[in-house]
Amino acid sequence: MVLFLVILTIAAFLLIELAYGMWSRRAKEKAGEAVPAMGITLPPVALPEFRLPGGFFYHSGHTWAHLTPSGEAQIGIDDFAQGVIGKIDRIDLPRPGTLLRQGEKAFSVVQGKKKIDFVSPVDGIVNAANDDVNADTGRIGKDPYQASWFLAVMPTNITQNIKKLRIAKDAANWLERELMVFLEFITLHRATPAEVGITMQDGGHCIEGVLEKIDGELLQLLVRKFFR
Numbered sequence: 768m769v770l771f772l773v774i775l776t777i778a779a780f781l782l783i784e785l786a787y788g789m790w791s792r793r794a795k796e797k798a799g800e801a802v803p804a805m806g807i808t809l810p811p812v813a814l815p816e817f818r819l820p821g822g823f824f825y826h827s828g829h830t831w832a833h834l835t836p837s838g839e840a841q842i843g844i845d846d847f848a849q850g851v852i853g854k855i856d857r858i859d860l861p862r863p864g865t866l867l868r869q870g871e872k873a874f875s876v877v878q879g880k881k882k883i884d885f886v887s888p889v890d891g892i893v894n895a896a897n898d899d900v901n902a903d904t905g906r907i908g909k910d911p912y913q914a915s916w917f918l919a920v921m922p923t924n925i926t927q928n929i930k931k932l933r934i935a936k937d938a939a940n941w942l943e944r945e946l947m948v949f950l951e952f953i954t955l956h957r958a959t960p961a962e963v964g965i966t967m968q969d970g971g972h973c974i975e976g977v978l979e980k981i982d983g984e985l986l987q988l989l990v991r992k993f994f995r
Contacts (some may be wrong), residue, residue: 777959817942818911827994828870830844831915833912834922839921840925841845842887842916842918842920843911843918844907844917844921848911849907850908851974853880855908856878856879858877859875860896867918869887874920881982889925891920893920894921950974952992971995
């Protein structure tokens, strides 16, 4: 009997809450306010489109690996990384013969006094560093893939490494989620709306070059969250 009364009480509260929600919704509609569909969150964002070519394996730290016919793995940063970084002054690359570990530092992107470390998507030994990217860092923004690779590595554990990488539709779905998380992170942590300049007139967001306007602890927090 007691259990039955408890169930009735809970049901009554749920009905009251539902009725109030419907009443509130109708009141807002009559007042001309925009009301999202029940149970659906519609953030006012216009997601930018980043290139994500097929045939590349993507690491969660926004580096990629592309396997060549020679058996090497070319490594670079993805379009998302170069987009949010903006201007790149130089890339600090390791010397040939350097041993890399998946998920550990491989190279650094330098912007003024800022240095952003990126991790290797695979285990391997560096065969070559592409110094051409430092001769013209602007080419990275035009195409962060193909000719803009940073390192050529001879993989040493590629079968296991691939299990932790993303490709094709899996990579596209991951990047879409990553964009939403990044926008939420920037919106939550920016000190003032003008600090990173991400709000657009259409209510969306522009995140290109955001890191040019971020420094200190916020920059370090962002790097740890998105480039590791």
